[in-house]
Amino acid sequence: MVIETVHLGKRYGTLQALSDLNLSIAPGKVFGFIGPNGAGKSTTMLILSTLLEQSEGEAYVCGYNVRKDPASVRQSIGYMPDFFGVYDNLTAVEYLEFYAGAYKIPAGKRRALVADLLELVNLAHKADAFVDSLSRGMQQRLGLARCLVHDPAVLILDEPASGLDPRARIELREIIKQLREMGKTILISSHILPELAELCDEIGVIERGKLIACGSVHEVSSKETGGSVMQLRALRNLDKAALLLESSPHVNQLEEYMGGFRFHFQGSEQEKADLLQELIDERVAVVYYGDTKKNLEDVFMAITEGVGME
Ligand SMILES: Nc1ncnc2c1ncn2[C@@H]1O[C@H](COP(=O)(O)OP(=O)(O)OP(=O)(O)O)[C@@H](O)[C@H]1O
Numbered sequence: 096m097v098i099e100t101v102h103l104g105k106r107y108g109t110l111q112a113l114s115d116l117n118l119s120i121a122p123g124k125v126f127g128f129i130g131p132n133g134a135g136k137s138t139t140m141l142i143l144s145t146l147l148e149q150s151e152g153e154a155y156v157c158g159y160n161v162r163k164d165p166a167s168v169r170q171s172i173g174y175m176p177d178f179f180g181v182y183d184n185l186t187a188v189e190y191l192e193f194y195a196g197a198y199k200i201p202a203g204k205r206r207a208l209v210a211d212l213l214e215l216v217n218l219a220h221k222a223d224a225f226v227d228s229l230s231r232g233m234q235q236r237l238g239l240a241r242c243l244v245h246d247p248a249v250l251i252l253d254e255p256a257s258g259l260d261p262r263a264r265i266e267l268r269e270i271i272k273q274l275r276e277m278g279k280t281i282l283i284s285s286h287i288l289p290e291l292a293e294l295c296d297e298i299g300v301i302e303r304g305k306l307i308a309c310g311s312v313h314e315v316s317s318k319e320t321g322g323s324v325m326q327l328r329a330l331r332n333l334d335k336a337a338l339l340l341e342s343s344p345h346v347n348q349l350e351e352y353m354g355g356f357r358f359h360f361q362g363s364e365q366e367k368a369d370l371l372q373e374l375i376d377e378r379v380a381v382v383y384y385g386d387t388k389k390n391l392e393d394v395f396m397a398i399t400e401g402v403g404m405e
Pocket of ligand 1: 107130131132137177
């Protein structure tokens with residue numbers, strides 16, 4: 096495992112901000128850490144980044160114990176905090192060269208490295224712009240490049256998309272996908288589940304310092320809502336679709352929704368595929384068949400429901 100926490104806990108005075116957290120993240124996986132404000136995501140990430148000492152349990156990154164071997168952990172990770180300052184009198188190139196120096200990258204290699212990093216985060220055209228003149232989305236991408244100067248195996252990204260407009264979020268997501276393809280192991284947090292769904296191999300939902308659900312998006316969704324909420328949109332033969340859906344033993348709570356239907360589906364992935372095949376055999380002109388985006392919000396609400404009431 097690249098990231099592992101064992102009964103990890105953190106107290107701030109009398110506040111138990113994190114309790115009994117057990118996470119295992121395998122090499123090359125993208126793990127989404129989801130929870131509302133104050134759930135304990137930043138606390139966990141700070142401990143994994145060696146910037147905060149835990150009160151209980153142990154945490155390991157690339158096999159190194161964060162408490163006993165912080166120097167090795169720091170070499171293995173790139174950590175992007177939720178808020179970070181940029182030095183306003185530096186250009187993007189100078190900013191990255193400064194960090195490359197801090198990581199003791201030999202001077203002769205810095206220029207090419209920085210050019211590659213700017214290319215990777217789509218900022219080559221802003222190489223000589225002052226960092227405080229960059230948009231928030233660009234600053235976030237520059238922050239991501241900063242985490243990569245020492246080519247770490249692991250990235251820990253604390254709400255990197257917060258405060259970004261939709262376009263900037265998509266650009267950031269595309270870069271994170273590229274980093275996944277490069278084989279990085281990534282722990283990324285958000286308080287918005289749909290934002291992470293497409294990106295993550297696994298998600299963990301944290302609420303009031305406790306991990307309350309963990310697994311693939313599909314596993315977590317099906318477990319919590321007892322199935323998935325699906326949407327069908329079709330151009331023709333909606334009447335036939337309605338008959339098929341109504342007669343399916345896997346479908347319930349069928350309702351008309353945005354030029355098609357929304358329904359709860361209880362069954363395996365194979366049974367979902369079989370139902371789609373039946374729709375196509377009936378010449379229903381399907382344009383969309385899949386989980387609803389709303390589903391993910393429902394799941395999040397279902398999981399966290401009542402936790403705050405304890
Ligand atoms: N330095 C600190 N001193 C005291 N309490 C703290 C400190 N840092 C965090 N907390 C508290 O610990 C809990 C967890 O905070 P944490 O920042 O880890 O949550 P989070 O999930 O990252 O939330 P956010 O999305 O708001 O950053 C919160 O109740 C917070 O108020």
